Amino acid sequence: DALAPVTVFTGNHLSGLFVSPDGEWIGFRDVLGELKKVAVAGGPAVTLATIGTAGSSGATWGPDDTIIVATNSADTGLQRVSAADGSLTVLTRPDRARGEADHFWPEMLPGGRAVLFTIMSLTDGPDAAQVAVLDFQTGTRKILVRGGSHAHYVSSGHLVYLAAGTLHAVPFDLARLETRGTPVPVVRDVETTVNGGALAVVAGDGTLAYVPGSVAGTPR
DSSP states (O other), X not given: OOOOXXXXXXXXXXXXXXXXXXXXXXXXXXXXXXXXXXXXXXXXOEEEEEOOTTOOSOEEEOTTSEEEEEOOOTTOXXXXXXXTTOOEEXXXXXXXXXXXXXXXXXXXXXXXSEXXXXXXXXXXXXXXXXXXXXXXXXXXXXXXXXXXXXXXXXXXXXXXXXXXXXXXEEXXXXXXXXXXXXXXXXXXSBOBOTTSOXXXXXXXXXXEEEOBOOGGGOOO
C-alpha cells in the first residue's frame, strides 16, 4: 500500500530541529523561545522549557532522555533539559578569562557518556573557535580541535568538523575521547553561518549531506 504523508506540525516558526534517539519525537525551538517536542506520528507540540528569544545554536537528544541545547545566551553555555518534565539545569558557562564567548553546537557521542561542543572566541570569530568534549562521568572537558567548529562523530571512528568553509575529518578514539593522527579535508565550500555552524549533517550509517556555499551566506 502507498504510504500516506503525515503532517507533524504547521503554523509555527520553527528552528533548530533535532530528533530523539528512538526516532519517535522531533524537538525544536519556536519564535517565542520555547523548546518543544512533537511526536512524529502527529499530535500537539509539548512545551518543555523556555530558553529565550535570542535563539539557539544546536541541540542534541541523549539516550538518558535529556536534551542539551545551546541557547545563545552569554550568561550560560550549554543547558540540559529533561525531555520528560522540562526541568532545566546549566551544564557549562563560558570562561571569559580564557577568551570564551559562548558554547555552541552540542552533539551527543554514542552511549551518552560525553558531548561534543564548540567554544566560540570572544574576540576572533569562528576561525578561532575550538571543538571540545565534556565527559559526563568525570565532569571534565578537553580541547580536541583548535581552529574548528560544529563537530560530528562518524561511525567510521572520525570527527568531521568545519574549518574555513571546509569539512575536515580526523580519527577519534571514542573510548579515550581523543583525536588521533592528522586532519584531512573531505568537502570544500560548505555553507556556513556567522556563529561557526555548518549546513551539514551526518547520518548514523556515515552518509553526509550538506549545502554547497560559503561563509555566512556570501556569494560562492
